[in-house]
Amino acid sequence: MASNFLHDRVAEGAILPVKPPSGRFFLNISQPLPAVLISNGVGITPMMAMAKACLLHGASRPLWFVHGVRNGEYHAFRTDVLALAQQNPQMRVYYRYSQPRSQDEGQYHSQGYADIDFIKTVIAPEIESVQGVPDAEYFLCGSPTFTESLLAGLREWGVSESRIFFESFGPAAKPAPTAPVSSDGTAPTAEVVFSQSGKTLSWHPEAGTILELAEANGLNPPYSCRQGICLTCMCAIAAGEVAYEEPPIGEPDPGSVLICVGKPKTPRVVLNL
């Protein structure tokens, strides 16, 4: 929606109110641990910003830049990233083409995917040989399936959650049912009234968020990020209160809540939904 709006409706000279950058997907350039930036498709864009930040601020943080794409026809910023690496001796670039064309010869480093096997067999040993230990932080950005598969691979491999940062293009996968928000402040069970739909549902901790409760019972509220960022799921609350495991990044309007990350805090919650 945002991209289409910008392309179709915003012209040079337009003035837009914007928020400053926020979220958890950012590179701490002062951290000495190597950073492995792994992307596919247009997921390369935040990685470029991270690599540029290191160069701009003269950071000595070692970077491994791994990018997967079908072939040269779909490869954005190929030369831009190489130019950054030429100026930053701490940055190494690996381009992986899954279906290279004959004219791509010499434009990529190896054939295959930017997947967990490549990280384990090529990148990790290289980090170990350069740094002495295989420890690193991993930054993932790309299509939801790409990100989810790498995320699962890294976790299975034993990489700690604190070492993994990720962002997907497109709606995030539905998270697994979550534990109760907390023993304090969250109702053990609750009644959630969806006033516009005429449904009253029983909530318990295993039901997850209010959005998940609604979906499991045949309702289809709008959503996009499912992470409390985009405000797509925002709806007015007529009675009761909602609790969040962590304060959401997106700020709902007064009198409204984000049901994608919210759970009932009071025994009865009435939503205008």
Ligand code: FES
């Ligand atoms: S779906 Fe994005 S904030 Fe809830």
